Amino acid sequence: MEQKWDTTVLVGQSGGPTAAINASLVGVWEAAYRLGARVVGMRNGIEGFLAGATVDLDAIVSDPLQAELLRHTPASFLGSCRYKLPDPEDDATPYQELFSRFEALGAGAVLYIGGNDSMDTIEKLARYGESAGSPIRFMGVAKTIDNDLMGTDHTPGYGSAAKFVATSVHELRRDSDTYFMKSVTVVEIMGRDAGWLTAAAALAGAPGQDGPDLFLLPEAPVSLDDIVSRVDKLFKTQNTVIIAASEGARTPTGEPLYQDESVGVDAFGHAAAQSGLCRYLAGVIKERLGVKTRAVELSTLQRCAAHLASATDLAEAATLGSTSLQAAASGATGMLSVIHRISDDPYAVRYGLKAISDVANGVRTIPRSWITPDGMGLTQVFLDYARPLIAGEVHPIFVDGVPWYPRLAKE
């Protein structure tokens, strides 16, 4: 007989949106539905929930058409937040409020879909719950385009963002090759601490052909002089040069290659809005080499371009949502579902569980051996790792010429 769970599942989304975060939401709902559990959504994560904002997800997702549309919709359907809980040992006040609300809803499980910072939140909730003797189970569902979460082969959201980056760089390369003149295009790609998404530009094709000619990654610091002299050398054999530059690119002394004076710091202490690197580099190269340069910042587009999502990514995102909920039903708490790779070719994975306390607040970077010795290229090992993650296209429904994405009614 199939397992049943007569409870309420509370689910929230947090942190920066991705193209796959709603596929995970649908995955959570589907597993809960199979168990007979009700699903309530937190509106704008923990922050909105503290203000009493919830959504009856059963009323929406039980319609198979709405579920399918939601699966292909970018950006957190439930809304997001960047809300940092204090350590429960230092200040229990928000926890008392949260747990009283959890209990009022009859919640048996709380699932939180998010990145590193969201895992920090769920880990603290689990810790407080354990100390308070609460039976509620707290599970994380990973998502981040940055792919920098510890303990998992890769994270949902990365494959779709990587597919957008690779496709865009491929198309930009064609555009830049159009003119018979020397030019440099600097493409700035997200990733504060890890270069995974910048490296994904290598999936566009080989250097000098459809892919970038050089990569600037946080994992492999290079000096401005080395960058300029490499570009100069490339011009001996080709007309156009494409640079894929991570927003977190660094110099050998550990400084950012470019630091915007106006940068602020967000609630988690991260430097916010690091941008301008592409324009800075384009300016320096133009001045030193006297060639035409262009700066292209892929900006927020890279995390919300659901029309170009990876089918593999969306499927895995839904599965991770389902396996997290199933694990909660089986008694797990303070954990998240992760992906282990069995093989690159044929691409095969299995799903597992990790204690969030083992992965929260760490940053997984590209192994140095996956980057070429000069620090400016990617090896075949990286390509073999990343290629399967962008496999498969989706075909969202277009209405009146633009994708149709369902949205919650405003409160």
Add this chain to the structure above:
Amino acid sequence: MEQKWDTTVLVGQSGGPTAAINASLVGVWEAAYRLGARVVGMRNGIEGFLAGATVDLDAIVSDPLQAELLRHTPASFLGSCRYKLPDPEDDATPYQELFSRFEALGAGAVLYIGGNDSMDTIEKLARYGESAGSPIRFMGVAKTIDNDLMGTDHTPGYGSAAKFVATSVHELRRDSDTYFMKSVTVVEIMGRDAGWLTAAAALAGAPGQDGPDLFLLPEAPVSLDDIVSRVDKLFKTQNTVIIAASEGARTPTGEPLYQDESVGVDAFGHAAAQSGLCRYLAGVIKERLGVKTRAVELSTLQRCAAHLASATDLAEAATLGSTSLQAAASGATGMLSVIHRISDDPYAVRYGLKAISDVANGVRTIPRSWITPDGMGLTQVFLDYARPLIAGEVHPIFVDGVPWYPRLAKE
């Protein structure tokens, strides 16, 4: 009996690339093939042709699979140039060289696919040819994402760029609506002299819902104060504001809203690389209203995102290529094929011819009556005009997770 034309057709591409420019190339080839004519491509337009660079297009496009792939490939397959011919009355030298090369190839027709500046080129060639008594026929095939060519209802390339703009703004809106906080996103869109492409963002949806809340168009100058006070007013009823800003947006005194100090001037005397407006506006609004702001420059992506091309646009681009070649076969010269609209709904067009001398170097802007009286919105008339142009999706072939676009072998 079907008309035959035993000649060589010479075809080139010029100016900025679009997602539809190769569909026009395929259209020219198909019409020539039906007439029994040979087709030779100029490499990098007139400039490359003057250096003797040509391509045997028959060898490539006669393969139906290659033709179909080429139809969906962004950026000029033949390469492009920005080469301004002198007035033939002032300096006949380049014309003598060009016509001697035309004759050596046995060219009966020269077709040039491009925007305003390319039409200038073909008009001068036709003028020189006429004065020299040449039998060669010169025809233009319009393309420009700017949609600002005179004498035609719209231009190939616009629909695809408009579909990318509308889809991207739609996805950016979802992303910005994710957080429960006041924010302004300024999206900078191409268009030096006309706001057609910026206006296309309105196709994303209604203001306050999926579309931008306000538009900054060259056709309707507004002051910085008016922009800021409008945003401030919008915050009384909504949390997130999206501004679609044309790179050519102007103040009531006719000055650019933002003028980059480092802007240069291209061969045609246009201010080149006007960018930075979105970051400037985001900075001003943040300072004056104290809200989070983001700047997104759609950059070159908007003209090369062939994966998101409009099926209507690609079909019309091919038809214009074919009708231009057919007109040449029937004796026309110094003309271009244009589109006349029969009705918006059902969408219906017919194709016609215009003398290039009547359209070259003019700029077609959005009629002021299609813009709301306050200058910051679009009317239903504009939406009815533009909506059919983004209709229909294409599904390019993806290989290894990225679109497959054929390219010419390097010389």
